[in-house]
Amino acid sequence: GAGVSQSPSNKVTEKGKDVELRCDPISGHTALYWYRQSLGQGLEFLIYFQGNSAPDKSGLPSDRFSAERTGGSVSTLTIQRTQQEDSAVYLCASSFQHQRGGVETQYFGPGTRLLVL
Amino acid sequence: AQRVTQPEKLLSVFKGAPVELKCNYSYSGSPELFWYVQYSRQRLQLLLRHISRESIKGFTADLNKGETSFHLKKPFAQEEDSAMYYCALSGAGWGKLQFGAGTQVVVTP
Numbered sequence: 001g002a003g004v005s006q007s008p009s010n011k012v013t014e015k016g017k018d019v020e021l022r023c024d025p026i027s028g029h030t031a032l033y034w035y036r037q038s039l040g041q042g043l044e045f046l047i048y049f050q051g052n053s054a055p056d057k058s059g060l061p062s063d064r065f066s067a068e069r070t071g072g073s074v075s076t077l078t079i080q081r082t083q084q085e086d087s088a089v090y091l092c093a094s095s096f097q098h099q100r101g102g103v104e105t106q107y108f109g110p111g112t113r114l115l116v117l
Numbered sequence: 118a119q120r121v122t123q124p125e126k127l128l129s130v131f132k133g134a135p136v137e138l139k140c141n142y143s144y145s146g147s148p149e150l151f152w153y154v155q156y157s158r159q160r161l162q163l164l165l166r167h168i169s170r171e172s173i174k175g176f177t178a179d180l181n182k183g184e185t186s187f188h189l190k191k192p193f194a195q196e197e198d199s200a201m202y203y204c205a206l207s208g209a210g211w212g213k214l215q216f217g218a219g220t221q222v223v224v225t226p
Contacts, residue, residue: 108160
């Protein structure tokens with residue numbers, strides 16, 4: 001079946017503009033994760049959704065970052081007033097429902113490469 | 118605080134030689150450890166996880182709780198093993214993965 005998809009694949013924006021990144025998880029996966037991959041920081045966790053709620057937002061770097069998920073499916077990561085340090089590859093992953101006491105395998109999308117000029 | 122350490126940024130090996138990627142972790146609870154791999158121009162994908170005790174593409178990894186390590190090994194490296202490898206940690210109730218900095222493996226003929 002189809003894997004996790006993300007759009008756009010590349011985004012170039014000017015400093016100060018807002019951007020929206022989209023993630024379509026694998027059908028049937030109720031858990032969804034956002035990560036950021038950058039040269040200086042490696043792979044960092046941003047936020048995790050179980051259904052439409054976000055029990056863990058601890059990785060969001062500032063209040064300029066927000067994410068939502070609707071219908072238990074598509075998620076949007078929004079970055080307001082972008083800064084040059086926001087330049088990175090933003091990865092989305094999904095998994096089956098995270099069970100208490102267990103960890104489900106996460107399947108990753110191809111990422112959105114964001115460049116802030 | 119939990120932490121994953123991959124001490125080698127780059128590992129260069131000859132085809133047919135053994136390869137070992139080191140991963141150490143710190144976590145006070147019962148860990149779940151993973152190895153993810155990213156081949157050139159491909160998405161990040163799971164290579165193996167410790168609870169599966171599988172050998173994938175000839176790779177194995179053993180969780181050593183005493184040494185808090187989860188090193189990845191392959192006895193005979195192949196050119197197609199050239200990729201970026203990430204060790205990752207999760208814990209019960211976490212959801213998220215905590216990744217190491219990654220090790221770039223280059224296998225030369």
